[in-house]
Amino acid sequence: MAQDKKQVEQITDMEADFAQWFTDVCRKAELIDYTSVKGMFIYRPYGYAIWENIQHGLDAEFKKTGHENVYLPVLIPESLLQKEKDHVEGFAPECAWVTMGGDEKLEDRLCVRPTSETLFCEHYSHIIHSWRDLPKKYNQWCSVLRWEKTSRPFLRHREFLWQEGHTMHATAQEAREETMQMLGIYADFCENVLAMPVVKGRKTDKEKFNGAEETYTVECMMHDKKALQAGTSHYFGDGFAKAFDITFTGKDNQPHYPHQTSWGVSTRLIGGIIMTHGDNNGLVLPPRIAPTQVIIIPVAQHKEGVIEASRAVMERLQKAGFRVKMDGSDQSPGWKFAEYEMKGVPLRLELGPKDMEKNQCVLVRRDSGEKSFVSLDGIEETVAKLLDSIHDGLYAKALKNREENTYPAFSLEEAKAIQQEKGGFIKTMWCGDLECELKMKDEAGMSSRCMPLEQEHLGDVCPICGKPAKHMIYWGVAY
RNA sequence: CGGGGUGUGGCGAAGUUUGGUAUCGCGCUUGGUUCGGGACCAAGAGGCCUCGGGUUCGAAUCCCGACACUCCGACCA
Numbered sequence: 001m002a003q004d005k006k007q008v009e010q011i012t013d014m015e016a017d018f019a020q021w022f023t024d025v026c027r028k029a030e031l032i033d034y035t036s037v038k039g040m041f042i043y044r045p046y047g048y049a050i051w052e053n054i055q056h057g058l059d060a061e062f063k064k065t066g067h068e069n070v071y072l073p074v075l076i077p078e079s080l081l082q083k084e085k086d087h088v089e090g091f092a093p094e095c096a097w098v099t100m101g102g103d104e105k106l107e108d109r110l111c112v113r114p115t116s117e118t119l120f121c122e123h124y125s126h127i128i129h130s131w132r133d134l135p136k137k138y139n140q141w142c143s144v145l146r147w148e149k150t151s152r153p154f155l156r157h158r159e160f161l162w163q164e165g166h167t168m169h170a171t172a173q174e175a176r177e178e179t180m181q182m183l184g185i186y187a188d189f190c191e192n193v194l195a196m197p198v199v200k201g202r203k204t205d206k207e208k209f210n211g212a213e214e215t216y217t218v219e220c221m222m223h224d225k226k227a228l229q230a231g232t233s234h235y236f237g238d239g240f241a242k243a244f245d246i247t248f249t250g251k252d253n254q255p256h257y258p259h260q261t262s263w264g265v266s267t268r269l270i271g272g273i274i275m276t277h278g279d280n281n282g283l284v285l286p287p288r289i290a291p292t293q294v295i296i297i298p299v300a301q302h303k304e305g306v307i308e309a310s311r312a313v314m315e316r317l318q319k320a321g322f323r324v325k326m327d328g329s330d331q332s333p334g335w336k337f338a339e340y341e342m343k344g345v346p347l348r349l350e351l352g353p354k355d356m357e358k359n360q361c362v363l364v365r366r367d368s369g370e371k372s373f374v375s376l377d378g379i380e381e382t383v384a385k386l387l388d389s390i391h392d393g394l395y396a397k398a399l400k401n402r403e404e405n406t407y408p409a410f411s412l413e414e415a416k417a418i419q420q421e422k423g424g425f426i427k428t429m430w431c432g433d434l435e436c437e438l439k440m441k442d443e444a445g446m447s448s449r450c451m452p453l454e455q456e457h458l459g460d461v462c463p464i465c466g467k468p469a470k471h472m473i474y475w476g477v478a479y
Numbered sequence: 480c481g482g483g484g485u486g487u488g489g490c491g492a493a494g495u496u497u498g499g500u501a502u503c504g505c506g507c508u509u510g511g512u513u514c515g516g517g518a519c520c521a522a523g524a525g526g527c528c529u530c531g532g533g534u535u536c537g538a539a540u541c542c543c544g545a546c547a548c549u550c551c552g553a554c555c556a
Contacts, residue, residue, distance in 0.1 A: 038546085299514070354515075
């Protein structure tokens, strides 16, 4: 069945209204529900299951690289938050405050954590004394609160789920290596598990994290050509250590400040998955993250043996390690086809009386709609191959979208024209001055995305001011 | 935070201009027939019309206010 044919009428076409399409998918695929508090969303079982799979995958990578999970409190005293000047300036405007305990007013009001650098620093100041105590490589899975003015499912919540890694190292070099290692883990995860190609790069001073020396990012292009920052990794130097008075005694018996990193990804990744792979029939999930990889639909299930045969196939596939479900409800087959397409299940397996006679089943890919009749002998291998092929196809399609919508520009006018006519990423040279960055924002409506680690030489001068260029940089409209 | 739009059973809407018993489609429940692309027939259940004030004999409808959703900006690692 051709995939360009729209089969789910409940979802707005993405070409007609991308924002409405996104909201429709979030709701119709049963990922999310709204609550009576603005910007606060319920992750429904299917949506939360995607997050759990992200957690399992990333957590395993964190553990492999020597990180330990911890849990810190949800409340931060204002006095603690204020110790690092840039940090408090960045976050104070979007903090939610606890000012009452029961019916008593609190002397030092408490901020609901927007991020936990300050708490980690306080804790590290207690437990780091000697070079033998380093490195400390902690990670926390939790939710954070930011009082955003506008909110959208997955992309901007007032409360969202994330992980925040916070590490302390004896040397700057080791901390820098950690920063880059974690950026690499995020990039690999996005590409190999979520099928989302990324651009790895460094943020400009304007865009970097408040209090960081350097911020690195993995940037993705969504289907509507807008940019989404999928993950971020910061090198802090010893700025926080100084502000929080964290010192250790080195092998030289002298006091030293440790060097710090932090890094995180959030449930925004789910928004990225939706906007990278989704189509007009709804969600399209990359197989390695899909809560259900194969949905089995028994056809004419009242006929003798159909349910039993379907269940047998399900059990075989489950035994082979796939996440498989069978829908034996009394909805019509057509209803079920539409339902699981909307929910983005990568592979549908149909099994009816005709198939049973021939010892076969029907497999339908969610990404292309391609249908094949395959033998039940060796079904495990067939499914494995198809799921890998779907992953590769999704990745290739997303990469093609990014490549076809990335343009070099050699003047501000050209950048502006490309942005207005085509959108997408624009790459230029850049002198490094904030003034030029602001000009690009004001005149072309684009913010800097990153200075990619893989630099290209597009020229010698900054196209905005004409001064000598220091970097190649990506620009775009971002979520 | 500024500007626009919207708020009526679970969902989508009509009704608001011109105040007078709450409508439709889908979904839901039960029974039956169906079953390879959102099946059909029959009988049912379900509504503080977002919330709070006001005007009126009477408000979904008019007036004032609040809240939420949504779009465009600003802001936002």
